[in-house]
Amino acid sequence: MKILLVDDSRTMRNIEKKILADLGQVEFAEAGDGEEALGVIGATAGGFQLILVDWNMPNMDGITLVNRIRSADKNTPLVMVTTEAEKCRILEAIKAGVNNYVLKPFTPEGLLEKIKHVLPAAA
Amino acid sequence: MKMSVKLIMPFVNSTINVFTTMTKIKPEISAPHLKEDAHMTYDVSGIIGFSGEIVGSVVVSFQLATAQSLVNALVGMEVDPQSLDFTDAIGELANMIAGNAKKDLGLMASIGVSNVLIGHGHTIGRLSAVPCVVIPCHTSAGDFAVEVNIKPAA
Numbered sequence: 098m099k100i101l102l103v104d105d106s107r108t109m110r111n112i113e114k115k116i117l118a119d120l121g122q123v124e125f126a127e128a129g130d131g132e133e134a135l136g137v138i139g140a141t142a143g144g145f146q147l148i149l150v151d152w153n154m155p156n157m158d159g160i161t162l163v164n165r166i167r168s169a170d171k172n173t174p175l176v177m178v179t180t181e182a183e184k185c186r187i188l189e190a191i192k193a194g195v196n197n198y199v200l201k202p203f204t205p206e207g208l209l210e211k212i213k214h215v216l217p218a219a220a
Numbered sequence: 221m222k223m224s225v226k227l228i229m230p231f232v233n234s235t236i237n238v239f240t241t242m243t244k245i246k247p248e249i250s251a252p253h254l255k256e257d258a259h260m261t262y263d264v265s266g267i268i269g270f271s272g273e274i275v276g277s278v279v280v281s282f283q284l285a286t287a288q289s290l291v292n293a294l295v296g297m298e299v300d301p302q303s304l305d306f307t308d309a310i311g312e313l314a315n316m317i318a319g320n321a322k323k324d325l326g327l328m329a330s331i332g333v334s335n336v337l338i339g340h341g342h343t344i345g346r347l348s349a350v351p352c353v354v355i356p357c358h359t360s361a362g363d364f365a366v367e368v369n370i371k372p373a374a
Contacts, residue, residue: 105333108295108309112242115296153315155333180319183328201316202241 098216099141101126103134103162104151104178109201113149113178116205117212131157135165145173147216150195152179152186160193167194174215178203228252228353230324231278231317231368235357238316243293247364250356255346255367260354262365263287264301265337265344266314273327276350276370278318280310284340286362293361307336317366327372 100123102110110127117123126141128134131154138144148166152159163175177190178199187198196215199208232249240246262281269277282290284301291299291309299306311334318331344367346352352369 106308106312106315107305108312111295111305153319153331153333180316180322180331182320182323201319202238204241 098122098146099124099126099143101128101134101137101141101145101148103128103131103149103154103159105129105154106151109151109178113208116208119205119209120212120216130154131159131162131165134162138166144170147174147176147212149176149178152177152181152190160189163190163193163195176212176215178208226326227274227370228355228368230321231366232355233324234317234320235280235355235366238313238320239290239357239359242313242316243290245290245293245359245361247357247359250358252353252355252368255352255354255369259343260365261341261343263338263340263342264310265342266310267335267337268314268318269332270318270322270329270370271332272329273373274322274325274329274370275373276347276368278314278321278370279344279367280314280317280364281344281367282310282364283362286359286364289361290359290364301338307338310334310336310338 102113104110114125126137128137150159174196176197177195180201182200197211199211236247263284264287265279265281267279288301294309314334322329346369350369350371355366357364
């Protein structure tokens with residue numbers, strides 16, 4: 098399974114990698130913002146089976162990235178992982194097309210549970 | 221100059237939540253107090269600005285040894301305090317404290333990208349027109365402080 102981690106914090110990407118390694122055979126790609134993520138997606142043959150997206154990032158934020166991805170791809174599971182916890186933000190992300198929403202801070206179990214909801218094969 | 225407890229408690233709760241969840245080290249909080257003079261010194265600080273209906277900034281500050289222990293606990297391995305990974309981890313802790321508190325402030329606000337200051341014995345100034353409250357935090361890894369220097373924009 099190929100997973101793309103999009104967050105401007107390398108610390109957060111490393112934490113996510115460590116937790117998601119529990120899913121089994123996983124290959125990770127990373128991006129520090131939305132623009133970089135679009136480049137990685139375009140350059141990756143076969144695409145990704147899961148993309149985790151932070152909201153607040155420089156150059157292109159997560160919600161813009163989600164909208165851009167969904168304009169061409171309705172199927173790849175997208176999970177927002179963010180500190181943005183207001184109801185209006187969550188609704189905005191759902192309307193944009195995320196499959197699940199994880200609030201920071203998160204426990205390993207909490208993150209895995211939300212991921213497994215969008216990846217039935219991994220549950 | 222006073223600050224409403226409604227603006228302080230979200231940061232108290234957020235600090236406890238972030239460190240307990242992400243480092244498994246639960247901070248004990250002492251009574252928050254108004255900051256008058258910048259005589260507390262620190263070695264490492266993560267700074268997040270607020271904009272929108274809340275303006276100002278929040279700073280989480282540590283002595284180096286405490287920062288190292290907490291970052292190591294966050295990341296799950298030893299992190300060189302001279303490395304970009306250490307800076308990034310401090311910034312992410314500040315980001316989560318501010319972001320986690322934001323939803324309970326009762327006002328719509330945005331937080332900026334974090335800045336990290338590393339320098340032995342630095343002080344954190346405060347804006348004279350904005351009240352600043354220090355939240356003293358105590359952990360098994362050492363003490364640190366969260367300084368909340370914010371006010372409603374209107």
